[in-house]
Amino acid sequence: MDFSIALILVQDGIVNGAIYALLALSLVLVFTVTRVVFIPQGEFVAYGALTYAGLQAGQVPGSVGLLCVLGAAAFLASLWAERHQLGAGRVARLAAGTLLLPAAIAGLAWLVVPHHPGVVVSALLALLIVTPVAPYLYRVAFRPIAHASVLVLLIVAVGVHLALTGLGLVFFGPEGSRADGFTDAIFDFGTVSVAGQSLWVVGLAAALMAGLSLFFGRTLTGKALRATAVNRVGARLVGIGIERSGEIAFILAGAVGALSGVLIVSLTTIYYDTGFLIGLKGFTAAIVGGLASYPVAALAAIGVGVLESFASFWASAFKEVIVFTAIIPVLLWFSLRHHGVEDEE
Amino acid sequence: MATPRSSLLLTALTLGGIVFGAFTTSAAAADTLRIGVSVAATGPAASLGIPQRNTIAVLPKKIDGLDVEYFVLDDATDATKAVANMRKLIDENNIDAMIGSSAVPASAAMGTVGLEKGVPVVAMAAAAALIQPMTPEKKWLFKAPQNDSLMADAIADDMVKRHVKTLGFIGFNDGYGDSWLAETERAAAAHGIKVVAKERYARTDTSVTGQTLKIMAAHPDAVLVGAAGTPAVLPQKTLHERGYKGLYYQTHGAAIPDFLRVGGKDVEGTFLPVGPVLVAAQLPDSNPVKAVALDYIHRYEAVYGPGTATAFGAHAADAFSMIAAALPAALKAGKPGTPAFRAGLRDGLENLHELVLCHGIANTTAQDHNGLDARGRVMVTIQDGTWKLLP
Numbered sequence: 033m034d035f036s037i038a039l040i041l042v043q044d045g046i047v048n049g050a051i052y053a054l055l056a057l058s059l060v061l062v063f064t065v066t067r068v069v070f071i072p073q074g075e076f077v078a079y080g081a082l083t084y085a086g087l088q089a090g091q092v093p094g095s096v097g098l099l100c101v102l103g104a105a106a107f108l109a110s111l112w113a114e115r116h117q118l119g120a121g122r123v124a125r126l127a128a129g130t131l132l133l134p135a136a137i138a139g140l141a142w143l144v145v146p147h148h149p150g151v152v153v154s155a156l157l158a159l160l161i162v163t164p165v166a167p168y169l170y171r172v173a174f175r176p177i178a179h180a181s182v183l184v185l186l187i188v189a190v191g192v193h194l195a196l197t198g199l200g201l202v203f204f205g206p207e208g209s210r211a212d213g214f215t216d217a218i219f220d221f222g223t224v225s226v227a228g229q230s231l232w233v234v235g236l237a238a239a240l241m242a243g244l245s246l247f248f249g250r251t252l253t254g255k256a257l258r259a260t261a262v263n264r265v266g267a268r269l270v271g272i273g274i275e276r277s278g279e280i281a282f283i284l285a286g287a288v289g290a291l292s293g294v295l296i297v298s299l300t301t302i303y304y305d306t307g308f309l310i311g312l313k314g315f316t317a318a319i320v321g322g323l324a325s326y327p328v329a330a331l332a333a334i335g336v337g338v339l340e341s342f343a344s345f346w347a348s349a350f351k352e353v354i355v356f357t358a359i360i361p362v363l364l365w366f367s368l369r370h371h372g373v374e375d376e377e
Numbered sequence: 378m379a380t381p382r383s384s385l386l387l388t389a390l391t392l393g394g395i396v397f398g399a400f401t402t403s404a405a406a407a408d409t410l411r412i413g414v415s416v417a418a419t420g421p422a423a424s425l426g427i428p429q430r431n432t433i434a435v436l437p438k439k440i441d442g443l444d445v446e447y448f449v450l451d452d453a454t455d456a457t458k459a460v461a462n463m464r465k466l467i468d469e470n471n472i473d474a475m476i477g478s479s480a481v482p483a484s485a486a487m488g489t490v491g492l493e494k495g496v497p498v499v500a501m502a503a504a505a506a507l508i509q510p511m512t513p514e515k516k517w518l519f520k521a522p523q524n525d526s527l528m529a530d531a532i533a534d535d536m537v538k539r540h541v542k543t544l545g546f547i548g549f550n551d552g553y554g555d556s557w558l559a560e561t562e563r564a565a566a567a568h569g570i571k572v573v574a575k576e577r578y579a580r581t582d583t584s585v586t587g588q589t590l591k592i593m594a595a596h597p598d599a600v601l602v603g604a605a606g607t608p609a610v611l612p613q614k615t616l617h618e619r620g621y622k623g624l625y626y627q628t629h630g631a632a633i634p635d636f637l638r639v640g641g642k643d644v645e646g647t648f649l650p651v652g653p654v655l656v657a658a659q660l661p662d663s664n665p666v667k668a669v670a671l672d673y674i675h676r677y678e679a680v681y682g683p684g685t686a687t688a689f690g691a692h693a694a695d696a697f698s699m700i701a702a703a704l705p706a707a708l709k710a711g712k713p714g715t716p717a718f719r720a721g722l723r724d725g726l727e728n729l730h731e732l733v734l735c736h737g738i739a740n741t742t743a744q745d746h747n748g749l750d751a752r753g754r755v756m757v758t759i760q761d762g763t764w765k766l767l768p
Binding site for chain 1: 419421423424427547550576577578579580581582583584585586587588590591594606607608610611618633635638639
């Protein structure tokens, strides 16, 4: 191996790592706010990617139907959950958020698709279609059992993951897709050439992380989310609606997942079930951050990306083994540092 | 909730249903050939299983005066599920033969059930290991697709023709990749080609940059991608981006329209061995496979639309043709639905003579449960976004 190969590998690792970092961040966010280990995070990557690819190919993807059906389910679930304190105003607001919004997005998709939308329009539309799926899922699957143990929430998350993977096969078919990126440009830096799309990935990931940090540090909603993460009971006592917090966390997770998908579908082929493995690598990084620390998780994600890249060069047959084995020393370190059984909450 | 009267009525209805069901089954069994099918309509092998499942719907409903009834189940590319499917079909539907599955592990598992229950199984998975070497455990297992060794030899022959001396291999990190790596090493050694790089990747990998760099550092004359479906595009695209100038070979697992769609311009000029059905229209009229393959394509596309027929789906049609050809021997041995009939069917499957299939011409023996020879494959290249038969 010479220096230029190492540089290419590092570059490749950083681009993949940036995506893992985004997923790791949203996993940490969802876990700290709602205690849900959000296994279906990866599905949002696949859905975002394939919806974007479908829009570019001039089709209205099946995920639009999912959005509408899930919206209706969320409407019913919310009506049931709030059946004791429903007013006409609340019902109207619920209907607007869960029935009208998906219908409007679906209508927009039907209108725009025949006109062969450009890259930016397709990307935004894909985000619009996929993002609301997350909060609807929260209302249908997680909010009714918000006070259950972490294990129960995890099992439900696995169930949601399996359901979404199966639906992905129905919507997008067994074969993968690729789509055009934001740019075809390639920049030469001496011996290394960098694809413009890679710069987009890293740049947008960095911008998003900076945005999230501002959101958590400067806005009231962000502070409410942090408060919920630190202490759920305390947050409720000071008047923060933890269900609202949970919903916002899921919206962010959905948006981050869909955006990651839109970004990488021009770099590689994405399949209906690709998301799981990508999500799992983000999860590995989130674990290194103790499912609590954003900066550690982000750095660990870059580390996972680079490790993966070098592992694929030296021992491609054992790549996944190497990447996922890396988690063991971290877990060992955690269990040595914390004595005794950790309590939840 | 349930009053005594209503539950009595329910019991009567249920019993009636059972009696009626038993009556219809026994009445139909005598002149109905019952074929169980287990395909991977979901899971990793779904791109193979879906066209195979679709093919079953266009197969003949009547043959040799027998009605044919198909029972199609999905095994989700899971060997355990495939076995459960097959046991269910045997116990509940009294099937005479089984077609499936799409992937190797499920097919092998179904072969053992076939041995235990005395039901012949015709697999639609490719690995030669399913039926070679022939042992008593594999006695009831047959296989429609070509052996991968046949395809590997075709690739090696073509490489010799194009003066390839060194070869780089990148393949799936699973049974498909293992099988192809072993076959490639064997065929390459036999043809004096040196395999200088052996790399692996996973179907769901998003990057193969590392493997690609390693292959390019070894400077092979050609690269063979041992992968199936659209995932086979990624290594080739990455090599292309990194400026690799040698020849590209793919396996017949890549021979689906989606490979062309995802690969686009980057897969132009790739060489691959395929079953003749893929380029049926380009075959010379003298080739007996042409008529059979075109007939299958017409029947399939009449239902599912133009351009939808695939080589994978044709394996299901071939599996049925093999069973149909074995039928006269089975009918001599007994009536459908009896063990004697199934044993006769198995013996018939072992004695196919010059049977023309979509994928070639089969001559099976007690030792060879596949029977396809060099007429079962052709070399094609990709030209202007479509498959082009090479002379």
